[in-house]
Amino acid sequence: MSQALPLVAYPDLEGRVKAMEEDGYAYLPKVIEDEQLAELRDAMDRLTAIPESFDRHGTPENGNGFLNKHINNAFNRDPVFLRCLDRSPVIELAEAVHGEDCHVIGMTAWVTGPGRPDQGLHIDWLPIPLPTDILEDTRVKVPIFISTAHYYLDDLYEDLGPTxxxxxxxxxxxxxxxxxxxxxxxxxxxxxxxxDVVIFRSEVWHRGTANRSDQTRYLLQVHYAKRMITQKFPPYLNQFQFNAEILEQATERQQRLMGNHRPGAYD
Structure with missing residues (x-):
């Protein structure tokens, strides 16, 4: 029988940082209000796949078997996603664990329909493989290089396919x-x-599960990292271009998160 993950909403930044270090994740309730949820879901429905950007949009009609719409670089497609680059309190936690010069390495809008199968347990990235006894040494503290914020746009229950x-x-x-x-x-x-948002570090074992409901699930993923981690904005080899209308609306912090850093080492 499935069990629910303990979700503790720590009231202060210190507690959330500690949760990321010790539990591997932090829970941030009600980051998005109801009217904004509808706006985000509608924007996801409007998105069209750009194959060159590695987007996917499988449907039962085109032989995929289930709806699976996965759109990269969502921040570059619609201002509603741009505002999720630095939404509070997510951004304060990201800057606390990755540094004030952190940036976004990717943002994906993911819509999955009934029939989506189980994933296998995996990690997103293992920066430093180490024996367990070394990691348990209190003198060892592996930095958090990459984290992913999951913006859940539906009430989650077992049949809907929770993470x-x-x-x-x-x-x-x-x-x-x-x-x-x-x-x-x-x-x-x-x-x-x-x-609600759950933000977790890249080493956590996790998986998506089967959608056994008759409902479509909406998820926005925002991937944060230390500045020295490369941004993942496909297509590559100088083919990715920032949307000029998006840049005009972006705040100074949002522009930094998209890569407009102050000059530093290796620049």
Whole structure:
């Protein structure tokens, strides 16, 4: 039987940073209000796939078997997504764990329909593979290089296909490679409300699960990183271009998050 992941809303930034370091994730309730949720879902519905940007838009009609719409660089497509680059309190936590010069390395709008199958447990990136006994040494503290903020735009329940985490697995120092538990902890479901955000570090073992409902699930992913981590804005080789209308609306902080940094080492 599935179990829910403990979601503790720490009231201060210090508690949220500690959660990222010790639990591997932090929970931020009601980041988006109801009217903004509808606006984001409508904007996702309007997005069209750009194959050169590695976008996907599979449907039962074109042989995919289920709706799977995955759009990269969403911040560059509509101002409603631009505003999610630095939404509070997510951005304050991202800057606290990655540094005040952090940036966004990607943003994906992901819409999945009934019939979407289970994913396997995986990590997004393992920056420093280490033996467990070293990671358990209190003198060792691996920096958080990359994190992903999941903006959940629906009330999550088991049949809708919630994300599952293995708590504490970011301290394993390795990929799951077929394992389903870490130190006796099995995977647990993120059962949160629409408008909530869960932000997690790239080493956490996690997976998406099957959509067994008759409802479409909407998820916005914002990927933050230390400045020295390369931004992932396909297509590459100078083919990606910032939308001039988006840049005109962007604040100074939003422009920095998109890459307009002060000159530094290696510039």
């Amino acid at each position: 599952k985490f293995v708590p504490g697995s970011h301290l394993s120092g390795r990929r799951p490679d077929g394992e389903t538990e870490w130190k006796g902890a099995s995977e647990k479901s993120i059962l949160c409300n629409s408008g």
